[in-house]
Amino acid sequence: MSGEPNGDIADADSLDPESLGFMCGLEIHQQLATGKLHSRQIGELYDVTIETIPERWPRFARRLRAASGESGIVDVAARFEQRRRRGFVYVQSPNAGLVELDEAPPLKHDADAVDISLISAAMLKMKPLPLLQAMRKTVVDGSNTSGFQRTTLIATDGILELEGGDVGIDVLCLEEDSARKLETRSTDSGEVVMWNLDRLGVPLIEVATAPDVVSPQHAKDTARALGTLLRDTRRVRRGLGSIRQDLNVSIAAGDRVEIKGCQDIDWIPRIIALEMARQLHFYRLANQLRTEMELPPLPADRRDTQDEIEMAVREVVEQGLPLVIEDVSEIFYESGSEMISESLDSGSRMLALPLPNLAGCLGRKVADAQGAQLPRLGRELAGAAKLAGMKGIFHSDELPAYGIVESEVAAVRAHLSLSSNDAFVLCIAPDWQAELALESVLHRARLAWHRIPQEVRNVVIKKGAPEDGTTAPMRPLPGGARMYPETDVPPLVLSTERWNSLASNLPLTSEERLGRLNDTAISSDQAKQILAKELDDEFLAVTSGKSGFPPVQAKAYASLLLAGMEQTPPGLVAAMVYLREQNLLAREAELALAQDLMQGGAWREGMIESECTAFLDIAIQRAVELGLEPADAGALRGLIESLVEERLDFVKQRGMGAIGPLMGIVMGQAQGVDGKEVSAILREIIQQHI
Numbered sequence: 001m002s003g004e005p006n007g008d009i010a011d012a013d014s015l016d017p018e019s020l021g022f023m024c025g026l027e028i029h030q031q032l033a034t035g036k037l038h039s040r041q042i043g044e045l046y047d048v049t050i051e052t053i054p055e056r057w058p059r060f061a062r063r064l065r066a067a068s069g070e071s072g073i074v075d076v077a078a079r080f081e082q083r084r085r086r087g088f089v090y091v092q093s094p095n096a097g098l099v100e101l102d103e104a105p106p107l108k109h110d111a112d113a114v115d116i117s118l119i120s121a122a123m124l125k126m127k128p129l130p131l132l133q134a135m136r137k138t139v140v141d142g143s144n145t146s147g148f149q150r151t152t153l154i155a156t157d158g159i160l161e162l163e164g165g166d167v168g169i170d171v172l173c174l175e176e177d178s179a180r181k182l183e184t185r186s187t188d189s190g191e192v193v194m195w196n197l198d199r200l201g202v203p204l205i206e207v208a209t210a211p212d213v214v215s216p217q218h219a220k221d222t223a224r225a226l227g228t229l230l231r232d233t234r235r236v237r238r239g240l241g242s243i244r245q246d247l248n249v250s251i252a253a254g255d256r257v258e259i260k261g262c263q264d265i266d267w268i269p270r271i272i273a274l275e276m277a278r279q280l281h282f283y284r285l286a287n288q289l290r291t292e293m294e295l296p297p298l299p300a301d302r303r304d305t306q307d308e309i310e311m312a313v314r315e316v317v318e319q320g321l322p323l324v325i326e327d328v329s330e331i332f333y334e335s336g337s338e339m340i341s342e343s344l345d346s347g348s349r350m351l352a353l354p355l356p357n358l359a360g361c362l363g364r365k366v367a368d369a370q371g372a373q374l375p376r377l378g379r380e381l382a383g384a385a386k387l388a389g390m391k392g393i394f395h396s397d398e399l400p401a402y403g404i405v406e407s408e409v410a411a412v413r414a415h416l417s418l419s420s421n422d423a424f425v426l427c428i429a430p431d432w433q434a435e436l437a438l439e440s441v442l443h444r445a446r447l448a449w450h451r452i453p454q455e456v457r458n459v460v461i462k463k464g465a466p467e468d469g470t471t472a473p474m475r476p477l478p479g480g481a482r483m484y485p486e487t488d489v490p491p492l493v494l495s496t497e498r499w500n501s502l503a504s505n506l507p508l509t510s511e512e513r514l515g516r517l518n519d520t521a522i523s524s525d526q527a528k529q530i531l532a533k534e535l536d537d538e539f540l541a542v543t544s545g546k547s548g549f550p551p552v553q554a555k556a557y558a559s560l561l562l563a564g565m566e567q568t569p570p571g572l573v574a575a576m577v578y579l580r581e582q583n584l585l586a587r588e589a590e591l592a593l594a595q596d597l598m599q600g601g602a603w604r605e606g607m608i609e610s611e612c613t614a615f616l617d618i619a620i621q622r623a624v625e626l627g628l629e630p631a632d633a634g635a636l637r638g639l640i641e642s643l644v645e646e647r648l649d650f651v652k653q654r655g656m657g658a659i660g661p662l663m664g665i666v667m668g669q670a671q672g673v674d675g676k677e678v679s680a681i682l683r684e685i686i687q688q689h690i
Helices: 009-014 076-083 111-123 216-231 265-292 307-320 338-345 377-386 406-416 431-449 496-503 510-518 524-532 536-543 554-561 570-581 590-600 609-625 633-646 648-669 675-687
Strands: 023-031 059-062 087-091 134-138 148-160 167-176 180-187 190-196 203-209 243-250 257-262 349-355 423-429 455-462 465-476 483-485
Touching: 009 265, 023 216, 111 148, 111 167, 111 203, 111 216, 111 496, 148 216, 203 216, 216 243, 216 265, 243 265, 257 265, 257 465, 265 377, 265 431, 265 455, 265 465, 307 431, 338 349, 338 423, 349 406, 349 431, 377 431, 377 465, 406 423, 423 431, 510 524, 510 536, 524 536, 524 554, 536 554, 536 570, 554 570, 570 590, 570 609, 590 609, 633 648, 633 675, 648 675
Parallel strands: 087 190, 257 455
Antiparallel strands: 023 203, 023 243, 059 087, 134 148, 134 483, 148 167, 167 203, 180 190, 243 257, 349 423, 455 465
16 A cells, blocks of 8 residues: 555445555454363353342452563553452352362363364364463453463464455464353442353363455455354354454554454444544544644554654643643532432532643544444543443533533633633543543543554444444553463373374364255255254264164155254154154144153153164054044045035135135144145135035
8 A cells, every 4th residue: 555545434334445454363262062171160151140140149259450471561451450440249150169269270171172172273274282381361351250361372373265365374272261241330439340150261262363354344254264164063152152253453554453242243344344444534633633733744554653753742742631630510510410410419520631632623423324423532532431430421522412501611611721722521420430531531532643552442232232333442452461371280282193183083064064965855945954053963864764763754854853843852853753754643743742752751862773663662652642643534534524514605705715714623623633634625625616
C-alpha cells in the first residue's frame, strides 16, 4: 500500500482489505470431551444461572493481586486488573475440588486430552514438541482461582489448506478453560463478580494461525475449516460455547487488536469489517487533531512510525490535556434526572474532567449503512470508564440529554472555564471509582492523537447475540511477562512411539465420512443430517448387520433415526426397524416400544450378538401386550368402508377434502396403524363415491 488509506467508514463492508494493509490471524479454542486437564474431576457442565444455583453448593470469596512473571515484570494487563479493586465469589459445583479451588497442587496432564491434541496437530501437519512443559499464564480478571491459566505448547509449524489461500498454523496448545461468570454487581468498595467453577479446568485446544488471512470472508472460511477439522476427531464438545474464535486484526494505519466473543462464525466478516472501519476512523481523527495543533502527521503505515516523534507528540498532548478532576456535584443537586438525584443522595459524587480542544470530536450516536454504530471517540471513552466498573459517562458532545439540561451544561462549562473548543466528561460514582474512571478516560483521550492502542476487545452482546458487530475495550493487550513455567506439573516426554501411533491412525475427515454415506441408498440430505449428528459410524454398523441384529434397509433406518430417535441407542433403533420390516410392529410405534423396553430393562447397552434373538422375542411379546402390532389389513379396509358409508353425505360434500377429518377418526379407532396406509385406502374408497 502507498499514500493515504481510502475507504468510507460508513460502509464498512466496502473497504478494500488489500489497499488498507489488512492483517488477520485467528485463535480457535475448542473444548474437549474429556475429564478436566489437571484434576481427575469430570468435565460436566451444569445448566445453572445466578437464580438457580443450588444453595448446597459452597461459596468462597477471594481477592487477587498481580505478581511479576519470570522476567520480574508485572504484566500490563494484570496490573490494570488489580487497580479495578474487584472481589470474586466462587461457587463450587459438584465437579470442582481442591485443585479448582487452588487448595491442592495440580495433577499431571489428562492422557486423553493430550492424545486428542496430538491427533489434531497431526491432522494439521504440525511438528510436535518432544517435551511438553506446562506454563502459567497470568490471568487476574478472576476467571481462574489461582490467578493464572495453565497452558502447554503441543506442536508448531502446521498448515491449513483452503481454496481461498492456505493459512499457516503457528502453534497448537492444550490449556485449561476458565470459570464461567454468573453475575457482576457494584458495591461502594468495588465490583463483586460471581463465578461458577464447573468449567474451570476443562481442557481446551487452542489453535493459533499465522497472519495469513487475506479478507473477512477468508477469516470465516478459516474458522469454519478449523472447527470442522477439530470436530472430525469426534472427541470434542458440541453446542453453544464449546468453541470460541478470537480474531487478531489490524490495518496498516492502525495496530493489532484481539477481538474475543466471536462464537457465531457468520458474524466474523462483519466484525472484522467494522474493526477495519474503526481503525481507519481513529487514524484520520489523530491526523485531524495533529493538524489543529500543528504537530507532525501520523504515517499511514505503522512501520514508518518514528518513536522520537511520537514521544514528542505525547509530551505536547499531556501538557495540553492535564489530569484535572473537579467536583461539580452542587450543580446537580436539583437535577431533574432521577438517576443523578438518587446517586447523589446515596453518597456518590459528580466529577468532571475537562478535555481541551476535543469539542465536536467525541461524536454522537450515528449508524452506518448496515445499521451498526459508527466509531466515535466518545464511545471509546465510555468503554475506558466501564473498565473501572462504571455503567457509562456523560460527555459534552451528547449534552443536553439523559436528564441533564442546557443550564447545567453551561454551569459545568463555567465552573471548568472552558472555551467553545473544549469538551468535558461527567462521571457520577463513589469518589475512588469516579476518579479511576476519569483517569482511564483521560488516558484514552490522549491516545486520540496517536494510533489506536493495542488492546483486547470483545464483541458487544445483547440478548445472547452480537448487537451489531461492534466491539468494546476489555483490557490492555497482554505481553510476554504474563507467562512463566508451572513448577507443580512435571514435564511430559512425548515418545516417538506415541506420536507415530496417533499420527498413523488419524480419524476420517468429514469428506471421507460423507463419501461412505453417499455409497448407501439414502438421500444426500439424509447423509448430511446423519453426518452433522455424528451418527454415521452407528448407521453403517447397523445397515451392514454389524450391530448384532440382522441388517436393515438403509433408507428405513435413516428415516427413523432422523425422526426423533437419534437419542435412542443405535442397536435398539435397528431392532425396531427390523420388527417393522417383518410386519411385527406397527409403523410409527417404534419410539413407544423402544422407550418401554429401555424403561423395563429388557434393553441394555453392550448386548452381545447371542442375546439379540432373545431380545427380539421379548420385544415382539411386549408389542402385542401394548397393542403395538400392525392392524389386520382386511379389518382396516372394512373399518374404513363402514366409516365412509356412515358419513357419505359429508364425503360427497367435501370430496377429497374429507380425507383429513376421516383419517383422524380411523387413527383413533385403530391403534398402531400406518398413517400412509390409512390415507391410501381412504383415497381409494372416497374416489369410488364421488
